[in-house]
Amino acid sequence: MTAAVDLYPTRRQDQPRWHERIDPISYRRHDREAPLTAQQIDQFERDGFLLLPNAFSAEEVAVFRREVERLRSDKGILASDAAIREPDSGALRSLFAIHQSSELFARVAADERIAAKIQHLLDGDLYVHQSRLNLKPGFKGKEFYWHSDFETWHAEDGLPRMRTISCSILLTDNSPCNGPLLLVPGSHRYFISCVGETPDEHYRRSLRKQELGVPDDASLADMVSEGGITAATGQAGSVVLFDCNTLHGSNSNITPDPRSNLFYVYNHVDNLPVEPFGADTPRPAFVAERGPVTPLRIASQRYQ
Ligand code: AKG
Structure with a gap:
């Protein structure tokens, strides 16, 4: 098998470098069937994310939270590699x-309400590359340092192109104080290659605290001086869609109020991972689906 061309080199040089994005942001513009308005698509294109306030009702959120409690008390799940604990x-x-x-x-x-919108933006069939629940309990929930998800997915999973969108569903109110997702508008237009070699089984450390595959301070400062920082605050049930290359992170939660969010990462079926571009072995399937995949059957859902 010939190696795939690396369009976004990272973790190879001793200096960070900026690369212009080669891939589209929204793969399909607005049309009559679009489940997003023209303004929403323009906003996603411009900022690299889109907030959808109150996409799910309070009753639906209550159903989701009951399910979270069930998962959190499942001993088998808690003992599996899929359960990640705070380092301290x-x-x-x-x-x-x-x-x-x-x-x-x-x-x-x-x-x-989410998948059809992403299917439009990525113009075609999707599957879930990764899903996770990020719990940020009051007082104890720690930060997620600034990063572009695509940098890790490209280097460690072998995701070849930027044709992937994440969706975060807020399961608790996300206030300015309890560690909401922070995003840098416009950062999705540049790929910042990071410095440092990927150690074996890096995910075991990085999922608890990411220190490698994060942009350098000067690049971050430039990006933020250009685009600022937007806190994705909102009521439980709100949704944030964000491009795979938008720089984001979040602060620790030192308030008494928990902040729990669900994340789904949707990838276009034509963008399946190949060999990792910056690691010796790919990460395991619980953190990065490698296929074969069946396209998601998007449908109207009701929860009770
Ligand atoms: C990620 O999952 O890549 C994140 O950055 C999550 C950030 C958060 O939960 O605040």
Whole structure:
């Protein structure tokens, strides 16, 4: 097999470099069937993310939260590699592959209120590359340092192109204080190659605290001085769609109020991972689906 061309080199040089994005942002413009307005598509194109306030009702969020409690008390899941703990307190930080461990969260992944919008933006069939629940309990929930997801997915999973969108569903209110997702508008237009070689099984460390595959301070400062920072605050049930290359992160939660969010990463079926571009071995399937995949069957869903 010939190696795929690396359009976004990273973790190879001793100096960070900026590369212009080669891939489209929204692969399909607005048309009569679009489940997004022309303004929403323009906003996603310009900022690299889009907020959808109150996409799910309070009753639906209550159903999701009951399911989170069920997963959190499942001893088998808690003992698996998919359960990630905070490095210091040992508190549960993330649960991966929730679309596989939960029938309910598999249905949510296919919910037309999110998946149809992403299908339009990526123009074609989708599958879930990764899913996770990020719990940020009051007082104990720690930060996620600034990064572009695509940098890691390209280097460690072998995702070849930027044709991937994440969706975060807010399961608690995300206030300015309890560690909401922070995004840098416009950062999705440049790929910042990072410095440093990927160690073996890097995911075991990076999922708890990411230190490699993060942009250098000067690049971050430039990006932020250009685009600023937007906090994706909103009521539980709101949704954030963000491009795979938008720089994002979040602060620790030192308030008493928990911040829990669900994440789904949708990839276009033509963009399946190949060999990793910056690591010796790919990450395991619970963190990066490698296929073969069946396209998601998007449908209207009701939860009770
Ligand atoms: C990620 O999952 O890549 C994140 O950056 C999550 C950030 C958060 O949960 O605040």
